[in-house]
Amino acid sequence: MVRDLWLVLLASIIGLFPFTVYSTFLVPIAAAARAPEEGIGFLRGLGGLAALLAGITLAPLITRWARNRVAAAGLVLLAIASAVATTGTVAALTVFCLGIGLATAVLTPALLTTATSRFTGTGNIGRAATMVTATQSLAAVFAGPIIGALGVWYGWQGALWITAAVSAAVAYGFLRGRGRKQDRSQASTGAPPGYAASFRALRARPVLLALIVIAALRTASFMGYLAFLAAFYHDEFELSAATFTLVWTLSGSSFFLGNYLTGRWVRDPATGAGRHPRTVLTAGLFGALVAVLGVFHIHALLPALAATALMGFSHAVVAAQVTTLIAVRSGDLSTVAFSLNAAGMSLGVFGGALLGGFGLATAGHTGLAVALSLPTLLALLLAGSVRDPVR
Numbered sequence: 001m002v003r004d005l006w007l008v009l010l011a012s013i014i015g016l017f018p019f020t021v022y023s024t025f026l027v028p029i030a031a032a033a034r035a036p037e038e039g040i041g042f043l044r045g046l047g048g049l050a051a052l053l054a055g056i057t058l059a060p061l062i063t064r065w066a067r068n069r070v071a072a073a074g075l076v077l078l079a080i081a082s083a084v085a086t087t088g089t090v091a092a093l094t095v096f097c098l099g100i101g102l103a104t105a106v107l108t109p110a111l112l113t114t115a116t117s118r119f120t121g122t123g124n125i126g127r128a129a130t131m132v133t134a135t136q137s138l139a140a141v142f143a144g145p146i147i148g149a150l151g152v153w154y155g156w157q158g159a160l161w162i163t164a165a166v167s168a169a170v171a172y173g174f175l176r177g178r179g180r181k182q183d184r185s186q187a188s189t190g191a192p193p194g195y196a197a198s199f200r201a202l203r204a205r206p207v208l209l210a211l212i213v214i215a216a217l218r219t220a221s222f223m224g225y226l227a228f229l230a231a232f233y234h235d236e237f238e239l240s241a242a243t244f245t246l247v248w249t250l251s252g253s254s255f256f257l258g259n260y261l262t263g264r265w266v267r268d269p270a271t272g273a274g275r276h277p278r279t280v281l282t283a284g285l286f287g288a289l290v291a292v293l294g295v296f297h298i299h300a301l302l303p304a305l306a307a308t309a310l311m312g313f314s315h316a317v318v319a320a321q322v323t324t325l326i327a328v329r330s331g332d333l334s335t336v337a338f339s340l341n342a343a344g345m346s347l348g349v350f351g352g353a354l355l356g357g358f359g360l361a362t363a364g365h366t367g368l369a370v371a372l373s374l375p376t377l378l379a380l381l382l383a384g385s386v387r388d389p390v391r
């Protein structure tokens with residue numbers, strides 16, 4: 001499967017690099033732009049907003065285009081935006097953030113749909129989807145050190161130039177390599193539904209809508225937690241930024257492990273986990289609820305690290321199960337469903353940060369934990385609507 005999906009997996013990795021470069025080199029980027037760091041950091045939010053709006057607006061349209069060309073277009077936009085950012089002006093950085101957000105909104109559903117369309121059978125389709133997301137989570141763990149090494153050549157600008165070059169090369173691979181077979185199969189299925197018809201068809205699939213909402217709620221809780229995790233470890237355990245990278249690696253590794261293992265557990269409908277997706281979702285969300293309520297109240301380092309690992313693993317279980325169910329149950333609505341799922345997760349990123357900030361300002365770490373537990377509780381309630389497959 002890796003041999004069949006290597007180009008898709010490479011594209012999913014490179015898609016993480018632009019904003020990782022931006023976050024890693026925020027201080028020198030702000031200095032080059034002669035702007036305050038908080039202002040340059042705020043521009044990052046424009047990318048999420050662009051991804052949200054583009055995901056909702058373009059979802060039905062992407063189904064009308066060849067998948068390999070959609071992926072190539074997203075990668076080309078990624079390359080152009082990365083190159084523009086190297087000029088270092090505020091205007092260029094604004095274009096960069098908007099462009100990367102738009103590119104991500106197009107690229108992510110295209111890659112997931114491309115991966116799942118290359119295989120038949122429930123198990124293989126689900127495994128292909130979770131392989132893409134597991135690769136992204138693993139890449140997120142190691143992206144920082146890799147980008148730091150790339151920056152040795154010419155700082156953040158060098159890292160962005162390399163990102164642009166690799167993105168363009170991978171885009172060429174989509175246009176010239178495999179994918180034509182998939183385009184022919186896509187074309188043979190007939191004309192895709194119209195813009196409004198796509199949304200009507202999705203609205204008639206309440207389970208898919210529930211999964212998309214669960215993903216958004218889960219993302220809100222997890223990303224809100226990550227936004228304040230470094231501050232908690234600094235305040236409670238006096239960890240330096242350098243030492244906290246080990247905590248971040250633990251969290252990312254736990255997420256990768258949970259994503260990868262769950263993808264293997266649920267891919268086969270003949271297994272216990274595969275037959276009972278509602279149970280898997282409930283178990284993952286319950287673990288996430290326990291972790292988020294506990295981690296911010298723990299005053300010993302080792303138990304806090306255990307709660308951090310549980311948080312990452314539990315959220316990955318939910319993410320993998322949701323991705324697998326969307327891939328398996330959406331059928332010809334897969335691209336629309338994946339696009340709206342990505343848009344909902346973008347909304348979750350913003351909502352989680354706002355919710356966590358409100359909770360922290362209102363009642364300290366207790367308020368933060370309670371605020372971030374609310375989306376998880378709502379997701380738990382929705383998980384009850386996900387029916388197990390009839391055998």
